[in-house]
Amino acid sequence: MKQIHVKKGETLQKSGDPKSKVYVVISGLLRSYIIDEKGKEHIFMFAPENWTIADSANPKDFCDFFIDALEDSVVHVKDKTVDNKNNTQLLYNRIDVLQKRVIMLMSLSAIDRYEHFIKTYTDIAQRVPQKMIASYLGITPEALSKAKGDKMRIL
Amino acid sequence: MKQIHVKKGETLQKSGDPKSKVYVVISGLLRSYIIDEKGKEHIFMFAPENWTIADSANPKDFCDFFIDALEDSVVHVKDKTVDNKNNTQLLYNRIDVLQKRVIMLMSLSAIDRYEHFIKTYTDIAQRVPQKMIASYLGITPEALSKAKGDKMRIL
């Protein structure tokens, strides 16, 4: 298990890479995202300190995701085949987050998803540009800006 | 690990139930779904033979999901705390499916999600009413009906 330093903007993993690793963020901030057929980015998740970020859970598959650094970061790189007792709890946590994510995408409006995001990830929300939050929420930056503006005007 | 018989329409688990189980479908078909604040159903997943269906992965949390039978089914009911070696692979598989689901919700149109669903779950698609597929896709039955109609007319 080695520890590496990555500069802001540096890419750790590209979609299609054969071997994906598990990255444990010691300090800084990483993200994972896809690029769809239209060339549009969709951020899948952010990973600040003490979070784990990794690709499609199955170690034998190719990567779906790009993973890069949004801030200068220090990262532990682990091999997926390394399996320890605690691993199961980590997997449960990831499934839990994913389930909630799908539910939100299906049942909440963009602005509701935004507010939930702000509440749940206050810290992250202050550290990434708004357009990245929009990407995470599954909407365009313009739509988010407008939604926020509309909200303000009502209050 | 006990085996139970459930009739079509029977509910195995309700949102808010304190203890969630893991259900392994021996025969028949189950589904999990949520009911949002507006009372609208959103199907999270279908589980035909040999599939596992379970709630929010963390065993200590309350259930998010309703789980019921769409066909007369035979189901193994397992306790989540029962942990064996194979379990890890099952968790990886679930994470993989969830990841792909989120990606689809964010990057594909309703009709594209439908076609992907048909391709991936041909069997399921023939066994559940269309309105349930719509719910799984995150759209209304009307929208799905229209999208299909439009598609036919173009070809």
Add this chain to the structure above:
DNA sequence: CATACACCTTAATGTAGATTAAGAAATGCA
């Protein structure tokens, strides 16, 4: 058989969010 019920379709209208474009503000860099 008749009636009810669940499901599918079609159509009219409404709306959230996409797209495009332009300018303003913030940030990075020489």
Add this chain to the structure above:
DNA sequence: TGCATTTCTTAATCTACATTAAGGTGTATG
């Protein structure tokens, strides 16, 4: 400090999907 680049906002227009409502089909039930 000044310039360049990225990010945010606003606004006009467009489109996918939601909502509502009505009618049609199949199937289970008295």
